[in-house]
Amino acid sequence: MASPQNIPIVLYHYDLSPYAKRLRWYLNLRKIPYSQCIQPRIMPRPDLSLLGVSYRRIPVLAIGKDVYLDTRLIIQKLETLFPPSAAHPGISGVAAGRPEHSALEDLISQRTIEGDLFGSGVQCFPASRFASDAALLRDRTALFTNADPTKDDDGGESAATPSPLSAEVMDKKRPAAVAVVRRWVRWLEEGLLADGRDWILDSNGHGAGPSLADLEAIWVLMWVSAALPSDILESAPKVAAWLERFKGAVKAAAEDGPALKGEEAAKLLLASSFAEPEGEEVRQAGLVKGRPVKMWPTDYGSAHKDAGRLVAADDKEFVIESKGQLGSVRIHAPRYGFTISADEGNVASQL
Ligand SMILES: N[C@@H](CCC(=O)N[C@@H](CS)C(=O)NCC(=O)O)C(=O)O
Incomplete structure (x- = not known):
């Protein structure tokens, strides 16, 4: 092989x-x-x-x-x-020979994907981001109601259900979603990044730079940061600086x-x-x-x-x-x- x-x-x-x-x-x-x-x-x-x-x-x-x-x-x-x-430099706890780092990466990944962080991230965007795109709204309604958008007979139920990305639903859900992201930012600011460190872990396995724990904790924030009420990052200077540092690191590695x-x-x-x-x-x-x-x-x-x-x-x-x-x-x-x-x-x- x-x-x-x-x-x-x-x-x-x-x-x-x-x-x-x-x-x-x-x-x-x-x-x-x-x-x-x-x-x-x-x-x-x-x-x-x-x-x-x-x-x-x-x-x-x-x-x-x-x-x-x-x-x-x-x-x-x-x-x-x-x-x-x-x-292929490693960036995980495995690379650093630190199983406890792997456990933290895993926990953060579970929180973002299996918890409510990613889903709340979607609802932080203003409804106007999706509302004008009828094809996208129809497609995503099918995605979340588990219908098949390419089959006409699957449109019936979804047509009656308001799309999760419709202005009606987005406007209703946004305050709770913003609160989830605010809590996540505070958890990082007052917890993992509280001592002013550059990156979440003291080693990424091969020197200074972001590790998998940073990647797992940051990707939802990188995506929604511009859509958040400005006070969230203004009141979290360590998280704001970490986001900028991460942008620089991935720009330098872009390939x-x-x-x-x-x-x-x-x-x-x-x-x-x-x-x-x-x-x-x-x-x-x-x-x-x-x-x-x-x-x-x-x-x-x-x-x-x-x-x-x-x-x-x-x-x-x-x-x-x-x-x-x-x-x-x-x-x-x-x-x-x-x-x-x-x-x-x-x-x-x-x-
Ligand atoms: N748990 C999946 C989630 C993937 C996911 O939801 N991706 C979004 C795009 S960011 C998606 O597929 N949206 C619907 C689509 O593009 O058809 C993963 O980790 O890959």
């Missing part, structure tokens, strides 16, 4: 995605080279269909014929496939790779090898390796289910083999936040 360092990496994303930015910063800080396949901000995304991927969220990272969904799993995989080295068209990207990936050996284990009652299954995220975007033969299922990830128009890939999703079911016609036995 080729070393992952010699296998092409393609990041499917669009520029305005804060989750994709989080990943681009990680890749750049670690000097992991990649190409980009820029996606439309709304469905459909035929470039991903070429690989047999139905998952509708962004970003998606392909390393050769292994396709990884969800930034939580993607960063974990990159930590393993690209261990810290002179070519976004060349852009590929969808077909070019798919051909490049499918002509290369897998990034990791096929997992063997199926540790889920009711599932059998090799049988057809469906797999989808449980929080939002659940209407878009990936289908294929089950390759592996353990307590960290699900892996299926999916056939696209141009070839087959293995799709990996994190165990947490996704589910999988045996695909037996209409009888799906969900776990």
